[in-house]
Amino acid sequence: MVFGKIRTLLKAVIDDYILQLARVNFRETPEYHALLVRSTRSALSSAIRWLWLVGVTCSSFILTQREILSLEGMQSNGGPLSEYVHRATLFFLVLLLVFALLSRFHWAKHIGALKNNMLAAGFAFLGCYWGLVIFFMSANQQIIFSMSLYFILIFSSLAALYVSALCLYSFVVPVTLLPLIAKLIYFPPVNVINVLGVFVALFLVETGRRMLSHWFIQAIRQEYTNQTYAAALDEIAHSDPLTRIANRRQFDGRLNKLITLAPLSNTPPTVILIDVDYFKKYNDRYGHLMGDECLVSVTQALTRAVRNAGDLVARYGGEEFVVVLSDVTLERAQDIAVRIKTEINSLAIPHAASDVADHVTISQGIAQWRPGESVEKLLSRADSALYRSKEQGRNRFSVAD
The missing domain is CATH 3.30.70.270 (Reverse transcriptase/Diguanylate cyclase domain)
Known part of the structure; x- marks a missing residue:
């Protein structure tokens, strides 16, 4: 019942007060759906390149902060967990760079053309990796860095994957829940603040996804309308008004x-x-x-x-x-x-x-x-x-x- 009221409130806040301003009477056609699919695929291809940059940046951040802490004496002995994070991050960074150098980002276009369930599986695997990295960092007493990394990943994925809710949550859910599950198993109990923070983060992700998704669809509708008007004007300019054949x-x-x-x-x-x-x-x-x-x-x-x-x-x-x-x-x-x-x-x-x-x-x-x-x-x-x-x-x- 509580969740139902929250959902109703969410719909009222986002749909009825904000999105209603952008809604127009629009007739969906097969041509419109084809344009929507093409635009979504193009957006996912761009998202993959953006997430590649996020992965390189975050990996470099993890490696850099570890070395800086060691030099300043704040992390004289990181322990095995820190070493695992260091090795996994270094391997992941090298893998990303090799992909970029060998293919010059052509792989992003081919990956973006895959079916949604295949893309979701890949993003879920990526989310599991980052979830484990966050867990190891928090377990190694790097709470500030792990939380910073978490929010960077969450909102970067929101900016990149809002066009596909399946792909977005395939990445967000493992990143969010895997550290909590691992902490519950190895370091019980879990702090209530952490659970509350998860709900807040997911609430922000969902509200942001709905707004960005509606704006994206509205932009596609406007583009389709413009194309339709342009085609109609071209037909008028190149056809005879009486016989409807070429002029x-x-x-x-x-x-x-x-x-x-x-x-x-x-x-x-x-x-x-x-x-x-x-x-x-x-x-x-x-x-x-x-x-x-x-x-x-x-x-x-x-x-x-x-x-x-x-x-x-x-x-x-x-x-x-x-x-x-x-x-x-x-x-x-x-x-x-x-x-x-x-x-x-x-x-x-x-x-x-x-x-x-x-x-x-x-x-x-x-x-x-x-x-x-x-x-x-x-x-x-x-x-x-x-x-x-x-x-x-x-x-x-x-x-x-």
């Missing part, structure tokens, strides 16, 4: 990139310039709202006809569309043009004002890039081929010279 800007970027990479490709890029036949008459006859619906239907048909993830369907302007084909032969491009024509005709969108058919049709011009040719020249040849299709009666395609 002229995205088309220009893709075509320029394909032309730049063309010398490394087996076949150069090809463009198919498409124009809806007599679309102005369609608008005059059926209205602009029906005209917009017609363009959306044409867009869907073009997308179905292409069906290749590496290709791009874009709105070139007004009733004009363009298809960018990568790594296809000119013969294959003509097959795609036939498929596009078939898809459009299968829509059977009525067009009573057309001079070609009683439904909506399209004309196409095909041009394949030539070495040394500019984007403007390529599009000019495709436009000439399109104009030839219109001259020959529309509802057909032509290949540029």
